[in-house]
Structures are given as C-alpha cells and as structure tokens.
Amino acid sequence: MAAARSSGPSRGCSSRRPRAAQHPPCCCCCACACALGAGAASILRLGACSQQRSGKAGRVLRGDPRNAVTPLHSRSTSESCSASSRTSQRLSGVRVGGSEAVLEAAYGLLTRTSATLKECVAVRVSRKLKPQSSQVTSLRDDSPHGWFSSGGGRKTRVCSGPRMLLLLLLAAAWGPCFSGELRSPQRRWPVPYRRFDYRPKTDPYCQARYTFCPTGSAIPVMKEEDVIEVYRLQAPVWEFKYGDLLGHLKIMHDAVGFKSSLTGKNYTMEWYELFQLGNCTFPHLRPGMDAPFWCNQGAACFYEGIDDAHWKENGTLVLMTTISGTMFNEMAKWVKYDNETGIYYETWTVQASLDKKSTVWFDSYECSKFILRTYQKLADLGAVFKKIQTNYTSIILFSGEPIYLGNETSIFGPLGNRTLAAAIRDFYYPFKPHRTVGEFFVDLLKIIDRVILNHQFYLFYNLEYWFLPMKFPYLKIVYEEVPLPIGSKTSFGV
Template sequence: MEYQPLLNVLVLLALGVLLDPVASIMWPVPYKRFQSRPKADPYCKALYPFCPTGNPEGGMPKMQSDDVIEVFAMKAPVWEFKFGNLLAKFDIIHDAIGFRNNRTGQNYTMEWYELFQLGNSTFPHITSETPTPVWCNQGAACIYDTIDDQHWAANGTLVKVAEMTGDQFNKFGVWAKGDNDTGIYYETWTVEDSPGGKMWFDSYDCASFVVRAFNVMGLMGAKFNQSVHLNYTRIHLYCDEPQYLGNASTIFGPISVNNSLATDIRAFYSNFQPHQPIVSAIQSVIQALETVFSENKFYFFYNYEYWFLPMKAPHIKLTYTEAKLPGPK
C-alpha cells in the first residue's frame, strides 16, 4: 500500500490546525489560569473597597484536625445595600459560603466577587488616552470573621448544607488559596448556542465559585445534606459558533491589520460606559440593545482575547436554576 499520499494529507491537516487557532478550539473554551495574580491597571478604581475587613488574598483560618465545621449556603439580592430586596424579584442573587466552628463558636463568611464592581467586570472603559479598551475585571475570594445573619437571612438564604472536619477544612483552604491566586478575572456571561444547548463559554462569578467550592469539599469528604436544593443565577448570551478575533495587541496594537475592527469594537463598548448622566445612560442602553437585538452582534472578551458572537434569539436571558449538592462517593 502507498502511504505517502495519506501522510501528505495528515501533515497538511496538522499544519492547518497549528496555523489556524480556531480549528483547534475546545468548546466550552477553558477558563485561563495564571501563575499568580498580577497587579491591576492603575486606571481601575473601586467605588467600594474590596474585602475591607477580611483577607483580600483569600488566606483561610486554621482549624484543629478534629474540629467539626458546619458549612452554610448564603444568598442575598445583588446590591441589597442600595436597592433592598428589589433585585431578588428578578432572581439576581449574590452567593457566598458560611462556616461555623462548633468547638470555638467562631463564624466565617467567604465570598468571591469583583474587585472593581460588576459593571467594570462586564464591560471595559473606552478612553482617549489609549486605543485599547481598559478592562477592570479582576475577581477574588475574601474571607472574614462573623456571619451577618440579618443580611443573608432577611432577604435571602442562610441554610446549613454540610459538615466537615477541621482537617478537611484546612485542605479546602489550601485549594481555595490556589484557586484564588490562579483564577484572577471575573466573567459575567454564560455563552451558549441555545437555551440548554451547546456551551461556548462558561461564566466565572460568585455562583460558579460556590458550586466549584462545594464540589471540592465533597471530594474531600464533607457530608452534604441532599434534601437542600439551591438555585443559582446565570446571565446567558445566545449565538451561533463564536468567531475568534485576536488579542489586544493584534487588534489595537501597532501590528493591527484591521483598523475598522478596532473602531467597531470601541464603538460597541462605548454604549456600555459607566458613570454617565442618566439621560446619556438611557440613550446608551437603547443603542446597545439595538446593536445586540437588531444587528445580532456582540463583542465578547474572554481569556484576554476578543471574539465575535453572531447573536440569535432569544439573544439574552437570565435563569435561576438548581445545581445539585455533592452526593455520597
């Protein structure tokens, strides 16, 4: 048998995959991990300080190996401090984890959230100083003493879901610190082909952190109460297969070969700028919705790279669905 023609075809296919980054895409695209957390762009300023009373690097307290640690799922409406229970009516919920050491009686709250608030984590700033959009989308874990029962229980949820030993908690703490150091940016959107269909990109937010943390605790031997049912908020974008565009250097830098693409991306994001007067903000939102729903397009930033989403109905949807607690091994 003559193998050379077959070999030639295989070589061409391999070269095609190497030269075409889209040809080898894995769906959903894996969330990029980093060796360590870089310093945020000096341009980024938080309206409210991140983790003001806790450990901003996610370091965990140490327990005695035979301690009994109760684990709580905690939920409250997003921006409850400003709008009360309003956003709970739309199932826009923030998630956190509570811990109680039965020996000491000490309580702890653990949250994963944005360093520079939700708007900055979802859209960039368009400035005249640089052609490149400025992203302030870092997220991190914060753990601090006490559980504010009124905050979590009055308008949300505070329910015991599991027990673990002090030794298991300490091992979870090692995982949490590593996760916090390597998973540095916040991602608001879940991008899919259709409701319940193929996923292109997964979200990385407070809810996904809690689900991920509970699963790790389960693997470490924590005993979960299977009778508890918990729902989590997701904000979805729906589109046909995303098209890879490039990173900031290839689109906005000196080696850019498509100035019209850079201009179009800046124009798209300019409709989502924060800190606008109310009239301008309303006009921007209307223009943004027209772009998404009428023109069926969305520029998406993931793993510090840009993608074009060919949007389709229903375009955008918010869901509040259950993620099951870990079961027995």
C-alpha cells in the first residue's frame, strides 16, 4: 500500500484540518420546510419577527468580534399578526453560517406561530364569540395589529384571512410537535470528524524539518497460515532528538509493531503529521493571503523493522496479542481506507470541564487515535488482547459551548466578515515561529492575555472555524488509561 508510508524513528504525533459538521434540524423544522413548499420565500421573511431562543441568539460574548451577528429580537404576541409591511423585514446581519440563519428564522417563526395559534384558539373558545354581525364592527386584514372591535367597544384578537390560513398550514405540518415546547436545533457533540473521498496533494509551501516516513514501504500480503505477533509501541515525542525530556510531561507517541513467525521479519506502523506538530496545530500567516494557511495533513507510515532501542529505552515495547495472516491482510485493507479518508491532524481535545463525564466538544485525531482504531479493528476481526494497562496522551482545552463561525470562504472570502477575519488572524499571529527569545516572551504574554485573561480561542476543525469561550483550567495534558477493546468473536486461524 503506497499510501501508508513511514519514517524510521518516531517523529511525534500531529496532523489536521477542520470543517463544519452537518447538524440536522429538529423534526419540527423539517416538517415546516416540507409544508412551506412554493411559499417558502414569503414565509422566511417572517423570520425577522422570530423570538430569541433562550437568549442565545443575540448574546454578546466578551471579546467576540463577530459584529455581524445581530440579535433575533423577541416579539410580543400582539405583533405576530401584524400588517404585511412588517413581515417583509429582512434578516440582515445574520452571519453565523447560512444553515444556522435559516434554522434561527424557522425556529422563531414556528415559536411565534405556536403562541399565536394557541392564543387565537383560546380566545375564541374562552369568550365563546357568537357569529352575529352585530358583534363585529370591523374585521379587516389591514386593521392595526390584527384587532377588531366587538360589540361592547372592546377589541378582541383574531387571526384574519391569509394569516390564519398560513398558520393553519404550518400547524398541520407541525402537528406532531405542536403539543410540546419547540426545541432549538441542537448540535451533535462531539463534532464528528470529517472524512474525505481522497487525499489531496500537499502544497509545496509546506515543508517538513524531518522527512515524513523516509523508509516507508507498502504493507505486505501475509500468508493465511502465518501467525503474527502484535506489539504495543510507545515513546516520548521527539525521543530521537530530546530523549526522555517530553516523557516527563507524559507527551507520548504511539505505534504498533508486527512480527511474522513464517519470515521472522518485523514491521512498524504509526500515524503522524506530515509537517511536524507545530504546523498541524497553528497556521502560517502568509503575505498577500487573507486566510490563514494550514499545513496539517497526517498519514499512516508503515516500514520494515522495529527500533527496539528507541521504544524500549524510554518507552514501551510489549506483546499485545497474536493474529493470523488472514486477519493481518484484512487489517491492511482497512488501514488503506482509513489513511485515504482521514487526512487532517487534529491536535486538540476540547471539553467542558475536568469531569470525565463532561461534554466533549471536539475530539482529537492524532497518533494515539489511529492506534486505538487499529486495536479496535483487530478486535473486530477476532484478536484477543492480553490484560495490560494502556495509557495515552491527550492535550485538552476547556471551554464553554463552542460557537460556529464559518469556513474560509464565508469568513475570508469577498463577501466575508472582515472584522472576524482580522480577529482570527490577530489571534494566530503570536503562535508564529520565533527567531529570538525576546520575541517568544512578548508573544507568550499576548497568548496569555488572549486565552486566559480574555477567555478566547479560535479553533480550526474540519476546515471550519469555531470560537471557544475558554474557562479554567484552560489547558491540560493528561495521560490516562484507555482499556483495550474486546472483540465479538474469538481470534480465528491462531
């Protein structure tokens, strides 16, 4: 498999790139969209009167530069049947992504519709209005706020003509959700990692200090009757250069080893960044380019041999299980697929708090995750692992609920948000490579001010940008156990 190549010594873990996950609307919004049909354009204009969802739509975060986001002001029930001139207001300023704007508008529209229908029906029933002409002095579509005069000079609210028809159409489509309170569109957490149909070519601008997978080779086809030993490999990141320095911080790199009983040959397989960890974590700000430039691909690396000294001296080299040649060949097919579709390195895990049960907003995609997926695939194929403890490194950011900002085009394109674009570039500037110690400490102070004092972080995930409202303890490196998987069947052919 030419796509999975390797570098002799471990180069550390890293590679990535973001994109926005698809977030399906709630059943109510789907039903509403189906019912609107050809009248969708006129109905969406009603979104300007939408209610504010739990105060979230229009909130202003400290330091949030998205000046293009305007609140969706709540409307009183008396305004919901207002004259058509009001319903034609535009949803100007909603720039949180096209789908979000539509969902916000649809949510507000349906919430307002629900309240209006319920009030109209309640009024008609409670007052038991009689259909006598003497009671009604005026019933006109252009009456102020949809009021009409009743017999005693008192005004009673109804939904007149076209409005009532529109509300009934919406109610029919929205029936299953009408009895309960409408829920706002919910995101799926953690945001699913995006896979691609193929791996794009890397840009020549991206250069690695250490060549990726210099001795890499294709994964061989094993004989079905072969018995192959599987080894857990772990060593400090950049151990080949700094020894056990990063091992004291538990910043570890993971790999897996194989040894054939028929040929006596052994192999190493790992997954890491093409252009080193720093390039996968922070972008380049290139002159003449508005958008940050990312060099964040990662890939699998397979090569013959296991560097015993590298893994044993400051790390781990331990037998995990044995598999058959058939299982190894099936695993090789999966590695090819995984390597061609999961192409961007994601350094950060982002979660709500230190609590292990807290919400994970984003999951990392790096060397250890590849090894965990490989173990799971082997377990699914029938491998039975020994009972040993396996710990892995995670670099965690802590934040409140992330805010989706958009992709490169919507932010940095011709019609993008220039204020937001400038804020993102300004945030990433201090993370550039430093030529002097003085520059480093000056930029370090800027990073502390932005991330810790002002609680701001801009995350690039799945080729899209997110705003993280940071909170204590802001960042932590953890080295925690992840148990070995258990397959659904026993290992065959071994």
